[in-house]
Amino acid sequence: MEKVWVFFTENLRVRDNTVLDAAIKSGWAIIPFYLFDISLKTSTELRMRKVGPYRAKFLCESLVNLRKNLESLWSHLSILRWNSIDTIVDFATKNYIKKVYIQESVWVYEREMMESLREKLEEKNIKLYIIWDSTLVHKDDLPFAVSELPKVYTHFRKAVEKQSEIVDPLSEITEIKSPEIEPTDMLTIQDLWYDKVEIDARRAIEFIGWEDAGLERIKNYLWDTENLSSYKETRNWLIWADYSSKLSAWLNLWCISSRYVYSEVKRYEKQIKKNSSTYWLIFEILWRDFFQFVFLQDPMKFFHNYPTLDDVLKSETDKRKFEKWKSGNLKVPFVDANMKELKFTGFMSNRGRQNVASYLVNDLKLDWRLGAMYFESMLVDYDVAANWWNWAYQAWVWNDPRDNRYFLIEKQQKMYDPDGEYRKLWNT
Ligand SMILES: Cc1cc2nc3c(=O)[nH]c(=O)nc-3n(C[C@H](O)[C@H](O)[C@H](O)COP(=O)(O)OP(=O)(O)OC[C@H]3O[C@@H](n4cnc5c(N)ncnc54)[C@H](O)[C@@H]3O)c2cc1C
The missing domain is CATH 1.10.579.10 (DNA Cyclobutane Dipyrimidine Photolyase, subunit A, domain 3)
Incomplete structure (x- = not known):
């Protein structure tokens, strides 16, 4: 049977994952990889680590959970460590891969990498599908082209609220057809140059980088505590877990999708309460979308003359x-x-x-x-x-x-x- 690769980069989840869904719809057998860019280990121009200890820990945990969730669907997860596009292309060619699926990024470096990967794979007759899945409102469903994005958030939000459709999350996957292979070792925090990451007990919340923990946090913030009903009044508080959703870390590694959060808020509005707080959480998630699109419009704006x-x-x-x-x-x-x-x-x-x-x-x-x-x-x-x-x-x-x-x-x-x-x- 023909095989396709699915690259997990930012989208470390199985639920409501458009990239995985597209690959499944191809009807071919799926081999999932996490694409580990070795340069993540390096430092920025200001000699600070690109991925600090907390994100390194969160990332490694997310991969463990992703592997577990893929295994429960009869699949698996391997790590593809790469430092040049050619490594990926050679590996794909040797494994007779014909199609590769990946999530479109807004990050400058990743976009350049994907374009160059697409070109080089095409030379070998391998098709790369780059699929948008980063925002609540799909970029093709915006009422304007990204190049004509309003400069002010309020204008963006009002237009989107009036004219854009927010699609439902995809139905749950029940099985993934994957060939039997021996998965590689997992990524560990040692791969990212840390021995052990301790988090102070005064933390607002324990951020465990699991898709399951992100879903649990939604359940807790909305359904168990009904904290969502007072979000607008409490969101500027400072101590412990309850004052705001704390979904940012899971959203930013895409361990949960903002579409799923949106659908849960809408369900909550029907079953528990609809008020200015329930609206406000969506209002903030649209801020997140706005920044994604602003970045996409001019990704180099602040990076042309990167300072030393x-x-x-x-x-x-x-x-x-x-x-x-x-x-x-x-x-x-x-x-x-x-x-x-x-x-x-x-x-x-x-x-x-x-x-x-x-x-x-x-x-x-x-x-x-x-x-x-x-x-x-x-x-x-x-x-x-x-x-x-x-x-x-x-x-x-x-x-x-x-x-x-x-x-x-x-x-x-x-x-x-x-x-x-x-x-x-x-x-x-
Ligand atoms: C200087 C500065 C730097 C920031 N850096 C980041 C960052 O790297 N990553 C990040 O996710 N947020 C960043 N924020 C925005 C915001 O502070 C965090 O999203 C928020 O504190 C996360 O906590 P929460 O999930 O409980 O937020 P909630 O108040 O519960 O909001 C829900 C979600 O809405 C989104 N959101 C809320 N406020 C903003 C905002 N101002 N901009 C964009 N999205 C927003 C987030 O995805 C958040 O998880 C930054 C804000 C400032 C002022």
């Missing part, structure tokens, strides 16, 4: 300021508490992210890209589009009309940490 460490940290004073910001030693308790939470857990609330970003840019007067790169390395839920555009937005280098994004820390801590509980939690 010497460009952005010119003086010893700047270096000291940056170190103190990173380690939470500025003696500004609200900023310090947030930075310690990030350092020891890989997560920080949205309110915290806005405050520490504003402090870096407006008070410390440091280059915003330093903050973006540090977040890239540390966040368990790092997403290139959400991170760089939120930073750009906070640093006022992006064209949104709302102009005052300076956060007065004193005022913010009075509003969001009036009793100092959060500051105490992290600073003592």
Whole structure:
């Protein structure tokens, strides 16, 4: 029987996975691979690790769970470690593969890689199917071309809410036809240069990188606790799991699909309650879509003149300021508490992210890209589009009309940490 490869890159799930579904529909036998780009082990231009410890742990866990879920459907998962396109093409040719399926990325480097992979595979008569599956609203269902995306989120959202269809999640897969092969070793955190990753017990939530854990989190936040009904009022809080959905890490490795989250919110609205909070979760997930499309429209915007460490940290004073910001030693308790939470857990609330970003840019007067790169390395839920555009937005280098994004820390801590509980939690 003819065989196809399915490459898992960002989409580490079996449920509602358009790429896997397309491959199954081909009717051919499926060989699933996780495509491990060895360059992920390297550091950025600012000598920070591209994938920090928390994301490394989350990624490895996601693969273990993906393998388990594929095995329960009579399939398997292997790891294809690659450092050049030719490695992949040679391997495909030797294995008589005729079709390969992969998820389309918004990331610049990945897009270039996929284009070049497509060309080289075509030379060998192998077809590469690159399939969009990154957003709630499919890019072909937008009311405008990506090149004509509105510059302001509100305009985007209103148009999408009025004119775009959000399709239902795909039906569950019951079986995958796969040939018998001996799967390779799994990826481990040692492959990403870490020995052991400890997460501080004060963490907001335990981010276990399993598709199953992401589904469990949806169940918990919506159905078990009904926290969704008060999301709009609590989303700016700072401590523990309940104030916001905490779905970002699972969404960003696509362990769960935003379509599934949307369908669960709609079911909740029918069965439990429909209010401004239930709407607001979708409102935020559409922000996520907006940033994905903004990135897709101009992927190189902030990366044309990527800075070196010497460009952005010119003086010893700047270096000291940056170190103190990173380690939470500025003696500004609200900023310090947030930075310690990030350092020891890989997560920080949205309110915290806005405050520490504003402090870096407006008070410390440091280059915003330093903050973006540090977040890239540390966040368990790092997403290139959400991170760089939120930073750009906070640093006022992006064209949104709302102009005052300076956060007065004193005022913010009075509003969001009036009793100092959060500051105490992290600073003592
Ligand atoms: C400087 C800065 C950097 C950020 N970097 C990232 C990042 O790398 N990855 C990331 O997912 N989010 C990022 N955010 C957005 C936001 O802080 C996180 O999505 C949110 O805190 C995750 O927690 P949650 O899942 O509980 O969010 P919830 O409040 O429950 O929101 C639900 C979902 O909506 C999406 N969302 C919410 N707010 C935003 C937003 N402002 N931009 C884009 N998507 C949003 C996320 O997917 C989130 O999981 C950043 C924000 C700032 C200010």
